[in-house]
Amino acid sequence: MSFTAPIFDIQRFSLHDGPGIRSLVFLKGCPLHCSWCQNPESQNRAAVIAFYRDRCAEHFECEAACEEGAIQRDGFRIDQQKCTLCGSCVEACPSGALRLIGEQHTPDQLMEKLRADFPYFARSGGGVTFTGGEPTLYPSFIERVLDLCSTESIHTNIETAGLFSLERWKSILPKFDLIYFDLKLLDPEQHAHHLGPGFETVHANAIALSEIKLPIEFRMPVIPGITDTEDNIDAVARLLQQMGKPSIHLLAYHNMGEAKIDIIEGSQPRLGLARLSDERLAEVQNSFRERGIEVLGNDG
Ligand code: SF4
Ligand code: SF4
16 A cells, blocks of 8 residues: 655646635546547656756756766657656756656645645635546545545545546545546447546446445546547436436547647657637537536536
8 A cells, every 4th residue: 555646746726626726636647548638747657757848948957967868968858768767957957947747745745735725725615636647546645635634624626537446445435525527438449449448447436426425526528529429428418317417517628738748758649639619619518408417617
């Protein structure tokens, strides 16, 4: 059991992803590999040095700081075989062009970073949202943070794609004030093609959680030509009706994730999709409403 977890970002003052003013804790690592992933830096559990080319002044203080010879000037690449993730280059860079993402945190270290936001949570009814990546990869860590949040009366939310062991999570999930559960593709072959493994588990977990009456809200990312087909909307709407949960949050696709692939020298293919238009989003909303599903909101 691990009581640390790799965090790749903490976004403060978010007005999305739950009520009030929130701090979003992004955990690194995911068992799925959505073809449209908007946080590709989250997929791999391992830490990585991210390089923001547009900030680089090309004075190469980083190269001088690297004792491993891992920084290659030609085309500016970090040789991942040589890099020990020591962080010296990050400290040496005066331009903020390098960042170590995925640092391990204990629950207490995370709470210390969140502490400055407690007054905002209290005034706004906000709190902490665990996202990623897939936060359910870290049950021991999250359970401890939940207990610490509970002693501070902080609202907690988790965003999950649903691929987790219910056996492991069934005692932890009731500790959340809110659970956002993503329904993406309800055709097993489409799921396997675009997301990877776990269709049966995701499907079974959605039904199981709705049956044990947890504070769960379902969401669907609207990905043009992939999740917004009439067949998929129909299947999602039927499942929501079957579960007695006839409402959905829609998450409009934007393509900013593709730019991040270069930052981490990722290898995932680019979809090359344009962001979802307002007109198409309105059509998808109507498709759900025609099937008796309430559309709760649209977050990007
Ligand atoms: S130290 Fe920073 S700004 Fe300078 S070359 Fe390296 S990454 Fe670019
Ligand atoms: S993290 Fe350390 S080993 Fe890796 S590139 Fe930077 S200085 Fe070199």
